[in-house]
Amino acid sequence: MSSCKRFAAFVKRSPDTATLEDIRRFQLHLAEIGVSICNRNRIMTGLRFLFRLALRRLDLAAEIYRIREPQKIPLVMSQDESWRLRAVASQSRGWRTAQSQLWLRVARRRGGPAQDQA
Numbered sequence: 001m002s003s004c005k006r007f008a009a010f011v012k013r014s015p016d017t018a019t020l021e022d023i024r025r026f027q028l029h030l031a032e033i034g035v036s037i038c039n040r041n042r043i044m045t046g047l048r049f050l051f052r053l054a055l056r057r058l059d060l061a062a063e064i065y066r067i068r069e070p071q072k073i074p075l076v077m078s079q080d081e082s083w084r085l086r087a088v089a090s091q092s093r094g095w096r097t098a099q100s101q102l103w104l105r106v107a108r109r110r111g112g113p114a115q116d117q118a
Contacts, residue, residue, distance in 0.1 A: 003046030015047075016055050020063055023047070037069045 008015050010029060011022045026047075030040050044064050052061035077085070 003043040004050045006043065007047055007050075015050060016057070018051075018057075018060065020060060023060060023063065037067050041066050 004015060007018070007026055010026050011018055027040070027044065030043065035043070044066070048061050048064040051057040051064070
């Protein structure tokens with residue numbers, strides 16, 4: 001129950017006297033100190049458990065939501081993306097130049113040199 005202790009230390013009183021504004025300020029505080037979205041969701045899940053089951057404060061438990069993590073761009077291009085890249089590259093520059101640029105891009109993402117990839 002470290003999330004409950006953390007919340008109680010933040011509001012400087014018993015969590016059973018907490019208000020909706022206290023929860024909002026706590027979430028803002030977590031974001032300001034740089035807690036990751038995953039850890040913020042974990043902490044707020046602990047608080048939802050505390051308010052819903054232990055304290056029977058269903059009004060506050062209902063106001064605690066999960067934060068959606070932003071989608072990350074995949075490191076690998078889809079087949080459709082690679083075909084579109086080839087089509088554009090063959091029209092604007094030479095295909096060999098575009099292909100070598102593509103392999104350099106892949107090698108930079110993986111952190112190594114592009115070898116025998118032509």
